[in-house]
Amino acid sequence: MSGKLQIKLVKSLSGRKPEHKVIASVLGLKRMNQVVEHNDIPSIRGMVNKINYLLHVEELA
Secondary structure (H helix, E strand, C coil), rough: CEEEEEEEECCCCCCCCHHHHHHHHHHHCCCCCCCEECCCCCHHHHHHHHCCCHHHEEEEE
16 A cells, blocks of 8 residues: 555536535545545545545556
8 A cells, every 4th residue: 555546536526515525625626537646545545435436546556
């Protein structure tokens, strides 16, 4: 788990639970199709797992 994650927001945040909107903003995702990179650590994985239905996640080496 020492690599990086490339996270892309593929579904809109409108109409989602407020908690899920907050998680997306903490991850740095504001717009659809926006891509961010984060270190692959348990706290980031937990956030990604909560809103995985909104995201496309790719593991980078």
